[in-house]
Amino acid sequence: MAKEFYDVVVVGGGNAALCAALAANEAGASVVVLERAPEAESGGNSRYTSGSLRFSYNSVDNLRAVLRDLSDAEIETMDFGTYPVEDFFDDMFRVTNYRTDPLLCEQLVTRSYDTAVWLASKGIRFIPRLAHAFQSEGRFKMSPGVVAEAIGGGEGLVARETEIAIKNGVTVRYSARVLSLNFDGHAVRGVRVKTGATISDIDAGAVVLACGGFEANLEWRTRYLGPQWDLVKVRGTRFNTGDGLRMALEIGAAPFGNWGGCHAVGWDSNAPEFGDLIVGTGYQKHSYPLGIMVNAEGRRFVDEGADLRHLTYAKYGHVILKQPGQFAWQIFDSKTISLLREDYRIKQVTKVKADTLDELARKLEGVNPNGFLDEVRRFNNAIQTDLPFSPAVRDGRATTGLDIPKSNWALKLDQPPFEAYQVGCGITFTFGGLRVEATTAQVIDLDLGAMPGLYAAGEMVGGIFCFNYPGGTGLTSGSVFGRIAGGAAAREALGGRAQQRAFA
Numbered sequence: 001m002a003k004e005f006y007d008v009v010v011v012g013g014g015n016a017a018l019c020a021a022l023a024a025n026e027a028g029a030s031v032v033v034l035e036r037a038p039e040a041e042s043g044g045n046s047r048y049t050s051g052s053l054r055f056s057y058n059s060v061d062n063l064r065a066v067l068r069d070l071s072d073a074e075i076e077t078m079d080f081g082t083y084p085v086e087d088f089f090d091d092m093f094r095v096t097n098y099r100t101d102p103l104l105c106e107q108l109v110t111r112s113y114d115t116a117v118w119l120a121s122k123g124i125r126f127i128p129r130l131a132h133a134f135q136s137e138g139r140f141k142m143s144p145g146v147v148a149e150a151i152g153g154g155e156g157l158v159a160r161e162t163e164i165a166i167k168n169g170v171t172v173r174y175s176a177r178v179l180s181l182n183f184d185g186h187a188v189r190g191v192r193v194k195t196g197a198t199i200s201d202i203d204a205g206a207v208v209l210a211c212g213g214f215e216a217n218l219e220w221r222t223r224y225l226g227p228q229w230d231l232v233k234v235r236g237t238r239f240n241t242g243d244g245l246r247m248a249l250e251i252g253a254a255p256f257g258n259w260g261g262c263h264a265v266g267w268d269s270n271a272p273e274f275g276d277l278i279v280g281t282g283y284q285k286h287s288y289p290l291g292i293m294v295n296a297e298g299r300r301f302v303d304e305g306a307d308l309r310h311l312t313y314a315k316y317g318h319v320i321l322k323q324p325g326q327f328a329w330q331i332f333d334s335k336t337i338s339l340l341r342e343d344y345r346i347k348q349v350t351k352v353k354a355d356t357l358d359e360l361a362r363k364l365e366g367v368n369p370n371g372f373l374d375e376v377r378r379f380n381n382a383i384q385t386d387l388p389f390s391p392a393v394r395d396g397r398a399t400t401g402l403d404i405p406k407s408n409w410a411l412k413l414d415q416p417p418f419e420a421y422q423v424g425c426g427i428t429f430t431f432g433g434l435r436v437e438a439t440t441a442q443v444i445d446l447d448l449g450a451m452p453g454l455y456a457a458g459e460m461v462g463g464i465f466c467f468n469y470p471g472g473t474g475l476t477s478g479s480v481f482g483r484i485a486g487g488a489a490a491r492e493a494l495g496g497r498a499q500q501r502a503f504a
């Protein structure tokens, strides 16, 4: 049987892969998408998301090109703020401690808006992200930068991207696990793929790797992230086991970025081993800025109000993992219970409720009750009450005199009923990846030379995130670098084909 040939082979079936496929297709290349998961579980971590992505904009008029269905009457009820590129840069620099690679970060930030517009122009429909907006003065106040989400969330995003790709002639194969890259010592010429029980080779003008990090590989987690990372729950797909990273490193690609780091959050203690597409993001518990978190000793261990939720949540999973027993309880009283996100209302929740703090202390499984009561007393006494509580902005309502302060949204826990939610650590994705050239996403080898025929996108790109992550940037990174990689791979493949024809 003759070997198959595509101009561009895309490995993976999530957002980065599908953006690469759309861009390569747009550039005139023949494209096949090889997705390891069966169709029912396809779409990678992208499918588990809320479909929200971070991008810069200077005005509501900018947003109209992304939020195309928005009416003037609706706009009147919403406060989107603005998010100029400078603010996006600031957030990236701050959360990564200035360790984000400047060239990659520049592409991410400066191409975020036009990539969101590109997705909308392809047929992805976005709506305002109202679910997590706070009502203020009769308007929905949104978190600037993360104001749009795809209709149907991550599930809708992936389904629509796939539909558009197929409609435009891209071939999509499920249960197709790429095992290795076919490399002739100079260039990548294709892939070896296992489809069901059959192993075959597909030749290609170029290959885009967009097959995720190693978050679902327990052994690699322990090896690179460290002890205890074998114990965490995986928030998303079970298929991101580092295959793409391994096969690229095997042929000399350079690793890059924070291989010891990852995105990890507070995640229901009783969540399953891997993500559950029905519950989706429901196991996350992201309203901790409205209350306190205590460990087995009953002690607070982190500044719950250090910054806006979307700038702290991705690093607090690590902190929870370091606590005795690797768990924490989040505590709220009736003043904030009505403000808790929808994640707190799912059926599969580890929760206790009490009418007094003493009763709550007895119900917090694994927690020293006296330590807890003592901690709440100290916390309540340390709150400055002269500033109003305002959950939509950094309100500066802080504690004084505590070893671990609460810098914003500090409210006494004194009004029953009390509710508590137990969380452990849930890993989202790993930060370490491959070194790529920023403007083409072409993979770089250990001699720092570009590798002909090989590109990478999404979680596989190392060097963008370090220590922490601003919410909504994973999909943006996948879209920006997927689009870049797909376009560049197509140019290389079609250029090569034209050359071959000229020599024939």
Ligand SMILES: Cc1cc2nc3c(=O)[nH]c(=O)nc-3n(C[C@H](O)[C@H](O)[C@H](O)COP(=O)(O)OP(=O)(O)OC[C@H]3O[C@@H](n4cnc5c(N)ncnc54)[C@H](O)[C@@H]3O)c2cc1C
Residues within 6 Å of the ligand: 011, 012, 013, 014, 015, 016, 017, 034, 035, 036, 037, 042, 043, 044, 045, 046, 047, 048, 049, 050, 051, 052, 053, 054, 176, 177, 178, 179, 210, 211, 212, 213, 235, 236, 237, 239, 240, 241, 243, 244, 275, 280, 281, 428, 429, 457, 458, 459, 460, 471, 472, 473, 474, 475, 476, 478
């Ligand atoms: C619960 C959850 C919620 C999140 N919420 C958000 C959010 O709201 N906004 C946001 O920006 N980010 C969010 N993220 C992060 C975001 O999902 C990722 O950063 C982003 O989707 C990664 O895209 P990707 O295409 O690189 O990887 P993925 O979407 O994970 O795709 C990787 C693909 O590669 C496939 N694959 C793996 N190995 C192989 C192989 N050998 N051969 C072929 N295919 C292979 C997998 O099956 C998968 O389809 C969330 C993540 C999780 C888990």
